[in-house]
Amino acid sequence: MSDTLFAGGGGFWGFSKKFRATVVNDIWPEVFFFTLVATMVALVSHLTSTSLAISNQMLTVLGTVLGLVISFRTSTAYERFMEGRKLWTNIAIASRNLAQVIWIHVPFERVDKKTGQPMSHLKIIIEKKTMVNLIQAFAVSVKHLLRGEGGVYYADLYPLISCLPRFTSPKHTSEEDMMPLWKASEMDHTMHQTIRSQSFRGDTLSSVLERAQSDPALLKEKNIGSELSDSEVGWLNSMRGRSGKKFDPERALAIIPSEHPLRPARNPPKASLYDYLPFLRILRPVWRPITRRLGRHDDPDGQRRTFTGRKIRPQLADSNVPIEITLFLTTYFSMLLKAGQLQPASATTMVNAISALQDTVTNLERIKNTPLPFAYQAHLRVSLWLYLFFLPFQIFDAFKFLTIPATAFASFLLLGFLEIGQEIENPFNYDLNDLDLDHFCLAVQRELHEITAHTTPDLDEFVFTEWNQPFAPADRRTAKDMMADANHDYHGPETGVHSIRKTLLKSWREVDEATRR
Incomplete structure (x- = not known):
């Protein structure tokens, strides 16, 4: 589960998580460097006959300008943060509206065109509930898209869309006939795979999918009958709802066997010692060979931070899953229109809700893919560095040895605001300051289930x-x-x-x- 859900805990762990939510890990090398510069200026000016102090005439003017520019930088980032939150609210609203139209306004009394007989209520309810599940899958797929996690093989997404057709027709089951949703997901799974399955060895993907489409139990039998690694056993246990975790929302989903082991619904980076003692990163080149000799090759910190501790931002995944889901919802809407099952007002509400979902995911991609121009960021950061570098030279005459803590505080203050702006301008990752997308998706799931629990009584x-x-x-x-x-x-x-x-x-x-x- 995302760490943001537990950020308010008490005691040591609560404090540690709040500490990780700060930007200390990102700015400590710069703060340390400018503090060293201040220490050098103070020592040279005090212990030698050479004074490094210079006039402070430019200090007030440049400080005011930099303050205004940093304030603008933080404000624009916060606007992006709030826009992302509003767009997720739009997803929740459109999902509720669309589910209500499908569940309540689409009639239960329907005649089968092939037989001319009334359709059973069970068949119609299954049809409606499947479409509502696709609405839930849309929100989940957008979450993975924004986090740079492409494809459909996730514990919270695959059970919702596993029923979708994998090939252009039941008669054509080669890889060339595979639908874009599954073809792209297979390519993404190969690129980003973290759990390798030992099942289906010697089988091509198309043959597995062809047999699984007609007999999903085959997947379950082959997975259970094969020799599984520890990670695969954990995957099977989580699929069966027996992972042993206190918080396991995937237990509320269907248990559908998959041709690939499913990746976790939430995969936040693991906390390491460097997150609490960031200055220890300078010793990583010394410790890494030692840990490798001890048989520990995992480096959870190396894939998400640079050598100095700055966060590595994941790129947007090249995923078409949300688009494919809206295509199926639009196809269902078209079928209802052709059959005359919707009144004009309900049809308008439904098409507007689908359009709102499409518009929202496009705007979320815009926020994710449009950072502040590099020239602006580089010029602002270089200007701030120069200001902080010459700051101790300008204030030494007034502060003497207090120049050292004063420079450290000024560096921490100004660099912190600048880094906060850079962090929150893309609020869709696993950082503690990011939007809790998992909470939003689970809220949509609960609301959709509440809608489908409504019995439309007389x-x-x-x-x-x-x-x-x-x-x-x-x-x-x-x-x-x-x-x-x-x-x-x-x-x-x-x-x-x-x-x-x-x-x-x-x-x-x-x-x-x-x-x-």
Whole structure:
């Protein structure tokens, strides 16, 4: 699970996670360097006859300009952060609207065109629920797309879309006839694979998919019957909902065997000692040969940070999964229109929701793929470096040895704001300051399941019952009692509407008096 879900924990671990959310790991080499410069200026000026102090006339002017520019840099990054949050809100809204139209407005009474017989409610509910699952899959696929994780072979995505056709037709099952969704996912899985399956050795992908399409149990049998590595056993346990983790939202998904071991739904970088003691990174070249001799070849820190500790940002994945999902949703919409199953208002809502999903993922890609121009970033950073480099020379006459902590503080302050702006301008990764995309997807999942739990009951089942007091507080009788009291003024042809309006007016007066201080 994303570390952001546990960032508020108490004690040492809570503090450690909050420390990792800071930008100390990214700016400490620069702060250390400018502090050394300040130390050199102070020592040379104090211990020798040579004074390195210079005039501070430019200090105020340049400091003000740099402050304004850094403030602008941080503000633009925060706008991108908030725009990303708003776009994810749009995904949630469009997903709810689309699911509600499919679940409630698409009729349950339908005639099978082939047989002329009424279709069973079970068949229609399965059809609707499958489409709602694709809506959930859209949000999950966008999450993986923004995190640079291409393809469909993830524990939280594959079970939702495994039913989609893999080939152009059941009669054509060669790799040349493979649908773009699965062909691209296979290529991506080969490029980014972290878990190698020992199953299906000697089988081509097309033969595996061809047999799995007609008999998914084949995948399960071959996986269970083969000799599995420790990572594959962990994968199978997680697929069976027995991973042993306290928080395992994938247990709520279907258990569908896959032709590839599924990668984790959430794969944040593991914390290392360097995250808490960043200055130890300077010793990595010495420690790495020792750890390799001890048989430890893993370096969780080396794939996500540079030698000095600066974060390596993942690139946007070349994935077409969200597009493919919207194509299937649009195809379903077209089928409903041809069959005359949607009223004009419902059809408009449905097509607008699908369009909103497509627009949103395009705008999210725009945020991900459009960083601040390099020339602006480079010029700002070089200008700040020059300012901090000459800062101790300008303030030594006034601060003496306090020049050292003053320069360190100024470096930490200005470089920190600059680095924060660079970090939050792309808020879709696993950093503790990034948007919690996993939480957003799980919220969409819960809401969609709540929609499909709605049974669209008849009004008589809940409106005219003893559990409803529609005219309270003026009339606290239940709807069932009012309907049964045929002698009341409410039922009179001349007194009915007038009496009801008097009751509602009395309710307004009582509510107005009770709710005002």
